[in-house]
Amino acid sequence: WYRKGGYHAVRVADSFAGGRYIAQRKLGWGQFSTVWLAYDTRTSKFVALKIQKSAPQFAQAALHEIEVLSAIANGDPSNDKCVVRLIDHFKHSGPNGQHLCMVLEFLGDSLLRLIRFNRYKGLELNKVREICKCILTGLDYLHRKLGIIHTDLKPENILLFSTIDSTKDPIRSGMTPILERPEGNMNGGASINTNEKKLKQRARRAVARIASRRASMGGMIATPKPDNDRCLDGIDMRCKVVDFGNACWADKQFAEEIQTRQYRAPEVILQSGYSFSVDMWSFACTAFELATGEMLFTPKTGQGFTEDEDHLALMMELLGKMPKKIAVGGGRSKDYFDRYGDLKRIRRLKYWPLHRLLVDKYKFTDADAGEFVEFLCPLFDYAPEKRPTAQKCLQHPWLNIKNLTRNEVKSESSVGKVDVGMSNLQIKVGK
Numbered sequence: 001w002y003r004k005g006g007y008h009a010v011r012v013a014d015s016f017a018g019g020r021y022i023a024q025r026k027l028g029w030g031q032f033s034t035v036w037l038a039y040d041t042r043t044s045k046f047v048a049l050k051i052q053k054s055a056p057q058f059a060q061a062a063l064h065e066i067e068v069l070s071a072i073a074n075g076d077p078s079n080d081k082c083v084v085r086l087i088d089h090f091k092h093s094g095p096n097g098q099h100l101c102m103v104l105e106f107l108g109d110s111l112l113r114l115i116r117f118n119r120y121k122g123l124e125l126n127k128v129r130e131i132c133k134c135i136l137t138g139l140d141y142l143h144r145k146l147g148i149i150h151t152d153l154k155p156e157n158i159l160l161f162s163t164i165d166s167t168k169d170p171i172r173s174g175m176t177p178i179l180e181r182p183e184g185n186m187n188g189g190a191s192i193n194t195n196e197k198k199l200k201q202r203a204r205r206a207v208a209r210i211a212s213r214r215a216s217m218g219g220m221i222a223t224p225k226p227d228n229d230r231c232l233d234g235i236d237m238r239c240k241v242v243d244f245g246n247a248c249w250a251d252k253q254f255a256e257e258i259q260t261r262q263y264r265a266p267e268v269i270l271q272s273g274y275s276f277s278v279d280m281w282s283f284a285c286t287a288f289e290l291a292t293g294e295m296l297f298t299p300k301t302g303q304g305f306t307e308d309e310d311h312l313a314l315m316m317e318l319l320g321k322m323p324k325k326i327a328v329g330g331g332r333s334k335d336y337f338d339r340y341g342d343l344k345r346i347r348r349l350k351y352w353p354l355h356r357l358l359v360d361k362y363k364f365t366d367a368d369a370g371e372f373v374e375f376l377c378p379l380f381d382y383a384p385e386k387r388p389t390a391q392k393c394l395q396h397p398w399l400n401i402k403n404l405t406r407n408e409v410k411s412e413s414s415v416g417k418v419d420v421g422m423s424n425l426q427i428k429v430g431k
């Protein structure tokens, strides 16, 4: 991991780009990189610093990601298209080699964490709608304006962000930047232990300070406790799409196998060619997961069939049989389907349509399920070209329905009672 060609080891208060950025704490990591919260001494804002592994293939991937992120930033000067913004990039030399670094705007927790925080029970539909609007705004921008396919849309790659812009006012948001290395840190000998201790203490304090503010920062979620009431009331649900490591221009595709398994579109499994509409499929899977707390498709290898075959079977059990023309039309169709368009190795399907699934398993009311299915179903069209675009989806009436929250239902019924009382009173006065 932390070896030649691999990750760059970072310590709290390390500086980057000639002292401009100071590392504060680790935010996360991926296959190719570690991501740190850093303080930008030039703008006095907090940023996310993504430090790529140093081997040539990782550097190549980072250059591609920087190219995509630059196009995204250039096309969106007002930064309101719900896509993460690249602020800067540079090279950093360390013991494991030279690392490409990306400086990104600092965002909050992922939707995956939000789903976990809500104990996999699904979010209120009003919140799901707010999140869907943001994701669709991002996708519409990427697809229509830039010609970019994300290819890895999923809850993990959508991050919440605070509308109270904590990056602008670190003091008010409770985050005091760590600006210098503790003295003597670079010296050898006996002093290292005490300095190491101080360094750790300091880092712990910084983390505690930040953690204590997380709940109030809007885009951040408090660490869940087992008996915590999962109240998300008042949290403004805004988010941005991140992780453009796998994104491509629709006319310059380089990978045949794209997307994370559970969010993968049928044309990718069948290898029938793909376009923007693969993101729409992943979007629909994500919307379902937000509303129910569970992934829609979780295919598994079984006795006598592969994960791909199980995946296709699950799709058909939920969405009905795949039209023969589509089933047999892909580069890999022969691996899965016979010439009649039936799966070769999974013969009996147990149909359980989306509407019934929502009502029976997830206890949706009939009305909620009906409206949600009307929104989702067209996105699960097996024919990619028939799926609505993000632009079209943004006009769907479902996005503007407003369910009453539990509190509103309560107060609405008490308002009703007061009204009755008032009219009685008026009648009496009138007499």
Ligand code: ADP
Pocket: 027, 028, 029, 030, 031, 032, 033, 034, 035, 048, 050, 084, 104, 105, 106, 107, 108, 110, 156, 159, 242, 243, 244, 245
């Ligand atoms: P990789 O391409 O290596 O998968 P990602 O871009 O997905 O890297 O980032 C890895 C993790 O770092 C994310 O899952 C998230 O937790 C965190 N992260 C990434 N970008 C940001 C950001 N702009 N603000 C806050 N956290 C971030």
Ligand code: MG
Pocket: 030, 031, 157, 243
């Ligand atoms: Mg990632």
